[in-house]
Amino acid sequence: MADAKIANGAPPTRWQRFAQAITIPLLAVVLAMLVGAIIIVIAGANPLGGYTAMFRGALGTARGLVRTFEKATPLIFSGLAVAFAFKAGLFNIGAQGQLILGAIAAAYVGFAFEGLPPFVHLPLALAAGMLAGAIWGAIPGALKTFTGAHEVITTIMLNFVAINLTDYLANGPWKDRSPGNIVARTPAILPSAELPSIGVVPLGLLIAIGMAVLAWWVLANTTFGYEIRAVGLNPAAARYAGMSVGRTVIASMAISGLLAGLGGAVETLGIVGRYQPGFNTGLGFDGITIALLAQTSPLGVVPAALLFGVMRAGANQMQLYGVDAEIIGIVQGTMLLFVSAPIIIRKLFRLRAPEGGEEVVLSTGWGSSG
């Protein structure tokens, strides 16, 4: 293991840090799949066959690959949203609400603004999604800054507000009034707002990867990114150093919401083609698991989300093979357990804890209002 060599104070090389960073997530994935396999055996099915069916369904055909990419794309965004807030020491449970508001805002621009050329309409719809998400993210940031309300509570609450608001819009003023429709949903977006695919690769996936790189770059190479990390590691010290903690908290939450909202917009414009309640279920919440699996690294979010995409895309094939799709939920939940309690893995494999540095802090505690 790489960390054995880091012992005597010598600063770890880039490669060693990388190896150290991915050890826990990789082991978490492997262990979680083992736990899943044991449960499959107990349930009387064949785990190897089940997993094979899953991977074959997700990666074995062009259609499977498209579906994997489609499933992974919104998860990259929601994972990025959660990871970005984490860097500022904020636990954004509200990615789901930010995402669906972004999804419905993009849908509205997509169906209501007629006569625009695609190169205007599509960016406008994406921007609407980003704006909606950013506003929804900024609210808990502002509440934290000005009133000290903990973002975990406020983001959870705002999820419910977002769900009911979007349900109301989709069943009220923005409802699809075309004849025969009785379902709560918006009209279909116009072709000029559709997000196309390039072969098997949805354009949304490329945007997602681009945003991951951008988020990583901002955090690593800009003053703003430095402030975010400083606030995340120690708000008191950041304030003492003359940084505006409140402003940073609001900005990080707004960007976090923006990323989630963009995810919703991409989902609406690229996959669903309209906003319909229930079609984005779980995307924001899976983002939490993905961000943690990625150890809150924006670049790590991409492979983590792709893994989830494989599981979501392959689950149906697995069912036909005779393995319940619930196994996927168990595997993902076990993964979350292992990455959020890395001490379990460290004890199991006798790994050394990384020395200092920016380790994932799962909770900022109730008293630590910025």
Next chain:
Amino acid sequence: MRKRTLLFILLSLLALLLAACGGSSEEPAAGGEESAQTTEETSGGEEAMTFKVGLVTDVGEIDDKSFNQSAWEGVLRAKEELGAEVDYIETKDAKDYEENIRLFADQGYNVIVTVGFALGEATAKMAEEYPDIYFIGVDQFQAPGTEKPNLAGLIFNEDKAGFLAGALAAQITKSGKIAAVLGTDLVPPVVAFKEGYEAGARYINPDIEIISTYHPGGLDVAFTDPEWGAATAKQAIDQGADVIFGAGGKTGNGALIEAASYEGVYCIGVDTDQWLTVPEARPCLVSSAMKLITPGVFDLVKMAKEGSFPSGNYVGEVGLAPFHDFEDDIPQEVKDKLKEIDEGLRNGTIETGYNPGG
């Protein structure tokens, strides 16, 4: 050393798992398991061609004690009585409706049952793409002009079932106050149940007080919130209601179970005979407003097999479930009245007044 031991244990566990799989891996892979079952089941059948029926659930489980389960039981009856080979896929993501239907279609299934109005659009699209496969859409209304020869929507007049429930409630209430605890009004059949229930109650007693409450949450929680259902039922009972109609999946079940803990309060279930599905509610459960999904699905599968498949809408039966333990408590005149209303609803002399889209 201990680390090695642990690693060894894990590796041997892995090896064990692999070995456990080794036995069956000799069979043809990917879908091979399916065809293996096929040959097994059909070897006894007289027909050369297997008749395969697949079912795609809405987001939810196959054993939901409601829609998915009732439809699946219809398919299982087809397996028993028609020798069909059957399988199901539980939808986990609403975006997968088409994909899940396609999984069956690509494996040469003859009939594909899709459960729930949410799958309507995907089903219609797939019916067009696979004209040789019969599609049965449970709760999927086929709008005039859009009918397809290989697609039948199994629909129910929920308002009539609700009307019967309301008429029953109005006849057994002592306080003159009845209540309904409902899933969301985002789902039209729920609205139909409610409107029918209220109309049925007023048919018996125009002055009856009715406390109807829809779940305020979105589609993702409205049918899975038994706590809210229980709290709402309690509230209604506190206000003097003594009959509770629970219509809305687990939310409604929560209301029924809550009502069961009160003396002198009756409750009425929905969709299936909930005497069988929610035994906790038996102390209060007089009946259920049923949509007879199981026979509806079976009949349609049978018609598909016999080549007499109807296109467009196929209206399944609705009715009240047996009174079970309350058989002796319900006066004969109430039963006669319900029978009279049932006949009236069937021949059109009684109308529920529910008019969707109006």
